[in-house]
Amino acid sequence: MAASVKDSPNDISSNGKDTDGQWSLWEVFTQPGKGAPHEHAGSVHATDAEHALQNARDVYARRGEAVSIWVVPADVIVASAPGDAGPFFDPGNDKAYRHPQFYKVPRGVRVF
Amino acid sequence: MMVQQTTPEAAVSGVTTAAELNVAGTRGPSFGEPIVEYLLRLGDDRLILGHRLSEWCGHGPILEEDIALANIALDLVGASSMLLGLAGELEGKDRDADALAFFREGVQYRNALIVELPRGDFGFTIMRQFLFDAYSVVTLDALASCGHAGLAAIAAKSLKEDKYHLRHSSEWVVRLGDGTEESHNRVQASLNELWRYTGELFERDTIDEAVAAVGITLDRDALHAKWESIVNDVLQRATLTIPEKTVMASGGRRGRHTEHLGHLLSVMQSVARAHPGATW
Incomplete structure (x- = not known):
């Protein structure tokens, strides 16, 4: 679970379960x-959820960038493959009528 | 050696100076009014511990932890800067936080011994941090509502940071203690070595009594009980055992330090002393 640190601070041997010898990967939002x-900010290595949350706080929120953090085990994220890009996204690009740009945004409405 | 110092303020307000109080066995000159000594104790704890933690920068066990330790070090040095700044102001000798941090000798430092011990391995650093964080949280929590407005404001600001420090170190203590046999043994050995330095954190002397005059009245016994409850809870979860019957070390508050402080200061103060007044 936790890493054991040898006498030298540079000498770290990890007992992490991941194949790359690191602790498991968590995506940070x-x-x-x-x-x-x-929004996706990056990723951290951690032994468990609480540890991931703390590492995310220290790496991605130490200069007041965030009011809330999500951490998600990277291996539970299901992603589209680069090969899916054509069938997934092309149809959306050439149908202008699907885009809501024909409407005027009233003044005072906040656009993210 | 005691140097008699009576500030004009003290003469007007009738406040007793630390020198007059004659804290038994103090080495080096004292610093005027008791509140100044009191602030130096708080500020020096955080300055020295912050420096010790900063020694991990670039040497952390993993990148994320390297950043975490450096963050905490910065928080502690930031808090010490405010505390020493206020101490310098109240001392009234035109010394700012930098002057107090970089141009005092070891015997003039008022930190508890636990913070000056070498950083050791990661387990030692984390255990020391945990014992101190728990002490700091209960102490700052009480100081945040004390009658000294300047100190109360600093305590309230630092308390938020220290609550996170405690969460960070507690989680690590549990993971190391209840981790592998190796990590358990290392962190238990660290606890055995550090325990004798925890008594000093809850000592009470004439300075603590004298600062009641400026609205600072901490119930050390109550704070100790709160600290013990936090420590017992985490150590139990970590499957660690508190050493039995320990003779407690003491002396830091009176300028009697271990050999380690001098080495730390020689590094920490070298740049400021080589280039006095330099800015960048």
Whole structure:
């Protein structure tokens, strides 16, 4: 679970379960302000959820960048493959009528 | 050696100076009014521990932890800067936080011994940090509502940071203690070595009594009980055992330090002393 640190601070042997010898990978999402969406900030290695949350706080929120943090085990994220890009996204690009740009945004409405 | 110092303020207000109080066995000159000594104790704890933690910068066991330790070191040095700044102001000798941090000798430092011990391995650093964080949280929590407005404001600000420090070190103590046989043995050995330095954190002397005059009245016994409850809870989760019957070390508050402080100061003060007044 936790790493054992040898006498020299440089000498670290990890007991992590991952194949690369590191602790497992967690993706970090930070919310820059109340009401704003959580956005992907990066990733951290950690032994468990609480540890991941602390590492995310220290790496991605130490200069006041966030009001909330999500951490998600990287291996539970299901992602589209680069080969899917054509069938997934091309149809959306050439149908202008699907885009809501024909509407005027009333003054005072906040656009994210 | 005691140097008699009576500041004009003290003469007007009738406040007793630390020198007049004659804290038994203090080495080096004292610093005027008791509140100045009191602030130096708080500030020096955080300055020295912050420096010890900063020694991990670039040597942390993993990148994330390297950053975490450096963050905490910065928080502690930041808190010490405010505390020493206020001490310098109240001392009234035109010394700012930098002057107090970089141009005092070892015997003039008022930190507890636990913070000056070498950083050891990661387990030792984390255990020391945990024992101190728990002490700091209960102490700052009480100081945040004390009658000294300047100190109360600093305590309230630092308390938020220290609550996070405690969360960070507690989680690590549990993981190391309840981790592998190797990590358990190392962190238990660290606890055995550090325990004798915890008594000093809750000592009470004439300075503590004298600062009641400026609105600082901490109930050390109550704070000790709160500290013990935090420590017992985490150590139990970490499957660690508190050493039995320990003779407690003492002396830091009176300028009687271990050999380690001098070495630390020679590094920490070298740049400021080589280039006095330099800015960048």
